[in-house]
Amino acid sequence: MPLVGGVFIGVSASLLLLLKGRIFGVSGILAGVLIPKAGDTAWRAASLVGLVTAGVLLQMFHPASLAVASDGTYWRYIAAGLLVGFGTQLGSGCTSGHGVCGISRLSLRSILATLTFIAAGMIMVASLRALGVLS
Amino acid sequence: MSLIFAAFISALLFGIGLGVAGMTLPTKVIGFLDVSGNWDPSLAFVMIGAIAVHSVSYRLITKRASPILTTRFQIPTKRQIDPKLILGSVLFGAGWGLGGFCPGPAIVAAVSGGPSVLVFLGSMIAGVYLHQFVHKLLYSKGG
Numbered sequence: 001m002p003l004v005g006g007v008f009i010g011v012s013a014s015l016l017l018l019l020k021g022r023i024f025g026v027s028g029i030l031a032g033v034l035i036p037k038a039g040d041t042a043w044r045a046a047s048l049v050g051l052v053t054a055g056v057l058l059q060m061f062h063p064a065s066l067a068v069a070s071d072g073t074y075w076r077y078i079a080a081g082l083l084v085g086f087g088t089q090l091g092s093g094c095t096s097g098h099g100v101c102g103i104s105r106l107s108l109r110s111i112l113a114t115l116t117f118i119a120a121g122m123i124m125v126a127s128l129r130a131l132g133v134l135s
Numbered sequence: 136m137s138l139i140f141a142a143f144i145s146a147l148l149f150g151i152g153l154g155v156a157g158m159t160l161p162t163k164v165i166g167f168l169d170v171s172g173n174w175d176p177s178l179a180f181v182m183i184g185a186i187a188v189h190s191v192s193y194r195l196i197t198k199r200a201s202p203i204l205t206t207r208f209q210i211p212t213k214r215q216i217d218p219k220l221i222l223g224s225v226l227f228g229a230g231w232g233l234g235g236f237c238p239g240p241a242i243v244a245a246v247s248g249g250p251s252v253l254v255f256l257g258s259m260i261a262g263v264y265l266h267q268f269v270h271k272l273l274y275s276k277g278g
Contacts, residue, residue, distance in 0.1 A: 001155050001156060001157060002156045002157055002177050002178055002179075002180035002181045002184070003180040003181070003183065003184040004155055004156070004184070005152045005153065005154070005155035005156020005157065005158065005181055005184070006152070006156055006180055006181040006182060006183060006184020006185040006186075006187075006188075007152070007184045007185070007187075007188055008148055008149070008151060008152025008155060008156075009149055009152040009153065009156070009181065009184070009185040010184060010185040010186065010187065010188025010189040010192070011148060011152075011188055011192075012145045012146070012147075012148035012149035012152060013145070013149065013185070013189050014188065014189055014192035014193070014196060015141070015144065015145045015148065016141065016142065016145035016146075017192070017193065017196050017197075017202070017208070018192075018196045018199075018202060018203060019137075019138075019141035019145070019202055019203050019204045019205075020138055020141050020142060020145075020202055020204055020205055021201065021202030021205050021207060021208040021209055021210075022209055023209075023210060023211065024145060024146075024149060026237075026238040026239035026242070027238045027263075029146075030238055030242070030260075030263065031263050031267075034260060034263050034264065035263070035264075035267055042138075042139055043138055043139060043141075043142040044142070046139040046140070046142040046143040046146070047142045047143065047145065047146035048146070048242065049143060049146070050142065050143040050144065050145065050146025050147040050149070050150060051146045051147075051149065051150040051239065051242045051243050052150075052242065052243070052245070052246060053143075053147050053150070054146070054147050054148075054149070054150020054151045054153070054154065054243050055150060055154075055242070055243040055244065055245065055246030055247070056246055057147075057151060058150070058151065058154035058159070058243065058246070059246050059247060062154060062155070065154035065155065065157070065159050065160065066154065066159055066243075066244050066246065066247035066249075067160070067247070068159070068160070068161060068244050068247050068249035068251060068252050069161070069162060069251075074250075074251070074254050076233060076234065077234050077251045077252075077254040077255040077258065078254060078255075078258045079230070079233060079234075079258075080230045080231075080233040080234025080235075080236065080255055080258070081230065081234065081236075081241075081254065081255040081256065081257065081258025081259040081260075081261070081262060082230070082258045082259070082261060082262040082265065083226050083227065083229050083230025083233065083262065084227055084230035084231060084234065084236065084237065084238060084241075084255075084259050084262060085230075085258065085259035085260060085261060085262020085263040085264075085265065085266065086223075086226055086262040086263070086265050086266045086269075087223045087224065087225070087226030087227030087228070087229070087230055087262075088223065088227045088238060088263075089223070089262070089263055089266035089267070089270075090219050090222060090223030090226065090266055091219065091220050091221075091222070091223020091224040091226070091227055092211075092213075092219075092220060092223065094227060094237050094238050094239070095158075095231075095237040095238075095239065096149075096237075096238075096239055098224075099182055100182065100185040100186060100189060101189065101193075102211075103182075103186050103190075104185075104186050104189035104190040104193050105190075105193050105210070106190075107211070108214070108216065109211075109213065109214065109215075109216060109220055112216060112220065112221065112224075113220055113221075113223075113224040114224075116221055116224035116225055116228060117224040117225070117227045117228030117231060118168070118228060119228065120224065120225045120226075120227070120228025120229050120231075120232065121168040121228040121229070121231045121232035122168045122169075122170050122171075122232065123228075123229075123232070124168070124228065124229045124231075124232030124233050125165055125168040125169045125170075125171075125172075125232045126169075126170070126171040126172075128232070128233070129169065129171055129172050134165070134169070134172065
């Protein structure tokens with residue numbers, strides 16, 4: 001299913017570009033709602049509503065996709081959230097904006113960003129494994 | 136109104152794609168990053184599928200004079216490889232590996248009401264504001 005999901009993602013990013021001329025980057029869309037700029041917030045808010053609506057549909061028809069295990073170690077999710085929120089703003093993008101849209105238009109910035117965040121993620125997981133946090 | 140609807144529908148499809156792909160499952164994401172352990176490379180196909188579609192459609196769409204509903208394309212134009220890009224991506228990747236969520240899937244999966252994803256989402260929002268605060272602090276002089 002990853003390939004099917006990926007095709008969905010590619011099609012939806014294309015739809016936003018074709019209709020509105022914008023890049024589908026979730027971290028930028030989120031920041032544009034949290035720190036609103038006049039006249040450029042409504043479509044972003046509608047995008048967030050679309051993502052949440054997707055969550056509702058998944059919960060109804062494919063609940064296994066949202067079966068998020070919780071191991072109770074909240075420090076981990078607090079630190080992770082802060083890193084992702086801060087890092088995506090500093091680095092101007094996340095998996096969608098850099099990883100999908102940026103690479104698709106062969107942006108060197110996005111290619112480097114994507115290689116960097118995947119490598120950093122792998123190093124983090126290897127460190128967690130070395131520390132015995134992952135079983 | 137049609138612009139709002141276009142954004143809503145695009146994001147709806149996008150979110151369903153994330154769920155179908157398995158990107159909303161942190162264990163799956165951490166498995167993809169776990170090259171030194173039980174590596175599960177299957178999520179690579181999410182990017183492969185998305186890029187295969189979008190790299191072709193991007194070229195076709197941007198041949199148009201304008202998007203359908205607005206007057207111009209707004210594509211990032213910045214080319215410079217700066218320390219912020221790399222440091223930001225290092226921090227983001229570290230958080231992605233630590234929690235197993237990136238921004239889109241966290242918003243979609245928050246609907247599950249799971250405590251871990253809600254804590255993650257709240258902290259991610261705090262992280263966005265923290266960046267704004269630091270940015271203002273560092274760049275407030277001289278606008």
